[in-house]
Amino acid sequence: MLHTQIQITLRAAIREIAPGLDTGSIQVRPATDPKFGDYQCNSLIQLARELKKNPRQLATEVLARSDFSDVFESPEIAGPGYLNFRLLPATLARVLTTAAAGNHLFFTPTETPRTLVIDYSSPNVAKPMHVGHIRSTILGASLARIFELLGHRVITDNHIGDWGTQFGMLLVGWKTSLNREALLQDPLSEMERIYKLINAQSDPERPGFIEGTREQARAELVALQAGDPENLAIWKEMIALSQRQFDTIYGRLGVRFDHVLGESFYNPWLQATVDDLVKRGVARESQGAWAIFSDGTLPPKDDPFLTQRDGEWHPNPFLIQKADGGFNYASTDLATAQYRIETWAPTDIVYVTDGRQQLHFQQLFASFARWKPEAAATVRMHHIWFGSILGEDGKPLKTRSGENIRLSELLDEAEERALKVVTEKRPDLDDAARREIARMVGLGAVKWQDLLPNRQSDYVFSWDKMLALTGNTAPYVQYQSTRAGKVVRDAGETNLVVAPGSLTESAELALARHLLYFGTTLEGAVAEFRPNYLCNYLFELASLYSRFYEQCPVLKAEEPIRSARLCLCVLTTRVLRQGLSLLGIEAPEVM
RNA sequence: GCGCCCGUAGCUCAGUUGGAUAGAGCAUCUGCCUUCUAAGCAGAGGGUCGCGCGUUCGAAUCGCGCCGGGCGCACCA
Incomplete structure (x- = not known):
C-alpha cells in the first residue's frame, strides 16, 4: 500500500546517503492532521542525530534522491524535519476505483508469511463458562482472523482444562452425591454443585466438613491417573457433557478451533519430559519435588527463577513435578510446546491468557529454551496477556450471591x-x-x-x-x-x-x-x-x-x-x- | 521485601515502537427529521496527563525517586 511504497523509496534514498545503515526505524504513518497531508514521516529527525546532520538538511538530501512525482504532490519538509506527503487527486481516484473494482481492499497480504499457533479460550471441564473466559476467547479468535487475512498460516488450539486435581473431588461427588435428574436438566450446574459440595466437605474450616473426604478425593484422583476403568468412564462423560456446552457457546460466538488438545492429551509424555529435563541437567530434585532453578546467566533482576526477600536473592523455582509424583501445568506446558513445534513447525506460539500468569510464562519460556535450545531458536513465544475483569467495587467479579456471571x-x-x-x-x-x-x-x-x-x-x-x-x-x-x-x-x-x-x-x-x-x-x-x-x-x-x-x-x-x-x-x-x-x-x- | 501492571475531562477509557494544538464515549447544556434510515448529525462547557527531578530540538509516552491502587512470588491453573 501507499505508506509502504513511501517507506521503501525513503529507505533506498537513505541507503544511498549512508550505505550500510539499518533503515528499519524509518516509519511512514497516516498524517495526524489533514492539514499535514495524507502521510507523514517523522523518523528522519532521529536519524539525522545519529548521522550528526541537520535534520532539515538531511530531509532535503533524501527528497533529492526520491521520486514521488507520479503518486504524490512534491513532499513538504515541515517543522524540525517532518516529511509530509499529499496524494495527487489522480492517485486517490485510482486507489478508490481499483478497490471498488474488487482488486484490493486497502491492504496487501504479507510477503513474509508466518505460521502461528494461537492458544486461547482454555475453559475447564465440569465448570460453566463465565465472563472470565470471554476475553481470551474473543481476543484470541480475533487475532487469529486478522493474521489469517494478512496471509499468515494460523493454527488455533483450545488447551482445555480436562485433567488435574479437581477431578478427585468431582469423582467423589459423582459417586456419593450426584443427582441424575439434575444432571440431565443442566449438567454444568450439577457438576459445579457436586464440586463445591465436596470442596466444602474437604475443608476443616467450612461448616460441611467431613473427616476423610480430602483423602478420598486424592485416592480417586490416583485411581483415575492409574487408569481405573470406572473413573475413566466417569471422567469421559464429564468431558463429553462439558464439550457440548463449549460447542453451544462457541457456536453462538462464531468461534472455532483447528484443534482441541486438552491437558490430558499430553499425559503420556509428562514423565519423559521431566526425566529428560533432569537428564540434561535443567531440572533437579528439591524438597521431594522436581524443579528448575536459575542457571545464573541473567542478572538477578531479570531472572525469572530468582526473587528477593529481605535484601537477599532467593531461588524462585519452576516446579515441574510435585513431591507426590503428580504433574502440574508447568510440565504439561513444556510438553505442549514441544509437541506443537514438532507437529506444526510454527514460527510463533501465542498464549492468550490473563496477566496473572506472567511469571509462569516467563519461567516456561526460559525453561523451554534451556531444555530444547535448537527448537526454541526456531520459534518466538508470546504471552499475550490481558487484565482482570473486576466488579463495580474493583474486586474480582462476582454476582451478589458470590457466583460467577455465566x-x-x-x-x-x-x-x-x-x-x-x-x-x-x-x-x-x-x-x-x-x-x-x-x-x-x-x-x-x-x-x-x-x-x-x-x-x-x-x-x-x-x-x-x-x-x-x-x-x-x-x-x-x-x-x-x-x-x-x-x-x-x-x-x-x-x-x-x-x-x-x-x-x-x-x-x-x-x-x-x-x-x-x-x-x-x-x-x-x-x-x-x-x-x-x-x-x-x-x-x-x-x-x-x-x-x-x-x-x-x-x-x-x-x-x-x-x-x-x-x-x-x-x-x-x-x-x-x-x-x-x-x-x-x-x-x-x-x- | 522483590517483580509486573495501572494512575489522562464529573464517570469509563483511547492515545500505533518520543512527534506538530492531548482525543472519544457516557453524563450535562444548545440546535437539527415534508430531502438516500435521527440506533444519527452539528455545536458548547469540562485537563497542572498522580507528584518531583532528569534525558533532548520535542515527554502522557523514556530514566530515576516518591505518593496511591491492583496482581504475582514452591507443589492450583
Missing part, C-alpha cells in the same frame, strides 16, 4: 436488551427478522466492549456498559454499515469509478483518506496483538461516514460526483463489514 446468561441478556431496542425502532419488521438483528446487535455489543479497551487494562464489568447500544459500540458501526449499504442498494446498476478531482468536500476527502488506512491499521493490530486498534479505526470510519452521509447527498448528486460518492459508500460498506467480521461481529443488512 457467559450463556450474559449472551442471553445481550440479545434480550437488543431485541427491546429493535422492536422499538423497527415495529415494521416481522418477529423473526427482529430477532435476527437483535442477535447480531446484542452479541456484537458484547464483543465490542471486550475488544475496545487496551487488552492490558483491567476491566470493570457492568451490565449497562457491556450491553451498551449507543456511542462507541458495535451497533453504531453496524448501523453506519446498513446506511451505507442501503444507498448502494438504492443506486441500482452503476459504473463504480472515481474520476480524478471529483472528490472535493472535506467530509468526502476525510472518509476517502481513512479508507486507505485500513491496511496500516491491520498491520499495527497484528504487530502488537491488539485488535483494539481495529475497533478505534472502525469507529472513526463509521463516524466519518456518518458525517459524509449528512453532508453529501449521493443519489441526487450530478455525475461524476454521484459515482465517486457511491464508490465511497460501497467501499465503506466493504471495509466496515470486513473489519467487523475480523472482530467476530456480524453486520446486518438492515437495522
Whole structure:
C-alpha cells in the first residue's frame, strides 16, 4: 500500500546517503492532521542525530534522491524535519476505483508469511463458562482472523482444562452425591454443585466438613491417573457433557478451533519430559519435588527463577513435578510446546491468557529454551496477556450471591436488551427478522466492549456498559454499515469509478483518506496483538461516514460526483463489514 | 521485601515502537427529521496527563525517586 511504497523509496534514498545503515526505524504513518497531508514521516529527525546532520538538511538530501512525482504532490519538509506527503487527486481516484473494482481492499497480504499457533479460550471441564473466559476467547479468535487475512498460516488450539486435581473431588461427588435428574436438566450446574459440595466437605474450616473426604478425593484422583476403568468412564462423560456446552457457546460466538488438545492429551509424555529435563541437567530434585532453578546467566533482576526477600536473592523455582509424583501445568506446558513445534513447525506460539500468569510464562519460556535450545531458536513465544475483569467495587467479579456471571446468561441478556431496542425502532419488521438483528446487535455489543479497551487494562464489568447500544459500540458501526449499504442498494446498476478531482468536500476527502488506512491499521493490530486498534479505526470510519452521509447527498448528486460518492459508500460498506467480521461481529443488512 | 501492571475531562477509557494544538464515549447544556434510515448529525462547557527531578530540538509516552491502587512470588491453573 501507499505508506509502504513511501517507506521503501525513503529507505533506498537513505541507503544511498549512508550505505550500510539499518533503515528499519524509518516509519511512514497516516498524517495526524489533514492539514499535514495524507502521510507523514517523522523518523528522519532521529536519524539525522545519529548521522550528526541537520535534520532539515538531511530531509532535503533524501527528497533529492526520491521520486514521488507520479503518486504524490512534491513532499513538504515541515517543522524540525517532518516529511509530509499529499496524494495527487489522480492517485486517490485510482486507489478508490481499483478497490471498488474488487482488486484490493486497502491492504496487501504479507510477503513474509508466518505460521502461528494461537492458544486461547482454555475453559475447564465440569465448570460453566463465565465472563472470565470471554476475553481470551474473543481476543484470541480475533487475532487469529486478522493474521489469517494478512496471509499468515494460523493454527488455533483450545488447551482445555480436562485433567488435574479437581477431578478427585468431582469423582467423589459423582459417586456419593450426584443427582441424575439434575444432571440431565443442566449438567454444568450439577457438576459445579457436586464440586463445591465436596470442596466444602474437604475443608476443616467450612461448616460441611467431613473427616476423610480430602483423602478420598486424592485416592480417586490416583485411581483415575492409574487408569481405573470406572473413573475413566466417569471422567469421559464429564468431558463429553462439558464439550457440548463449549460447542453451544462457541457456536453462538462464531468461534472455532483447528484443534482441541486438552491437558490430558499430553499425559503420556509428562514423565519423559521431566526425566529428560533432569537428564540434561535443567531440572533437579528439591524438597521431594522436581524443579528448575536459575542457571545464573541473567542478572538477578531479570531472572525469572530468582526473587528477593529481605535484601537477599532467593531461588524462585519452576516446579515441574510435585513431591507426590503428580504433574502440574508447568510440565504439561513444556510438553505442549514441544509437541506443537514438532507437529506444526510454527514460527510463533501465542498464549492468550490473563496477566496473572506472567511469571509462569516467563519461567516456561526460559525453561523451554534451556531444555530444547535448537527448537526454541526456531520459534518466538508470546504471552499475550490481558487484565482482570473486576466488579463495580474493583474486586474480582462476582454476582451478589458470590457466583460467577455465566457467559450463556450474559449472551442471553445481550440479545434480550437488543431485541427491546429493535422492536422499538423497527415495529415494521416481522418477529423473526427482529430477532435476527437483535442477535447480531446484542452479541456484537458484547464483543465490542471486550475488544475496545487496551487488552492490558483491567476491566470493570457492568451490565449497562457491556450491553451498551449507543456511542462507541458495535451497533453504531453496524448501523453506519446498513446506511451505507442501503444507498448502494438504492443506486441500482452503476459504473463504480472515481474520476480524478471529483472528490472535493472535506467530509468526502476525510472518509476517502481513512479508507486507505485500513491496511496500516491491520498491520499495527497484528504487530502488537491488539485488535483494539481495529475497533478505534472502525469507529472513526463509521463516524466519518456518518458525517459524509449528512453532508453529501449521493443519489441526487450530478455525475461524476454521484459515482465517486457511491464508490465511497460501497467501499465503506466493504471495509466496515470486513473489519467487523475480523472482530467476530456480524453486520446486518438492515437495522 | 522483590517483580509486573495501572494512575489522562464529573464517570469509563483511547492515545500505533518520543512527534506538530492531548482525543472519544457516557453524563450535562444548545440546535437539527415534508430531502438516500435521527440506533444519527452539528455545536458548547469540562485537563497542572498522580507528584518531583532528569534525558533532548520535542515527554502522557523514556530514566530515576516518591505518593496511591491492583496482581504475582514452591507443589492450583
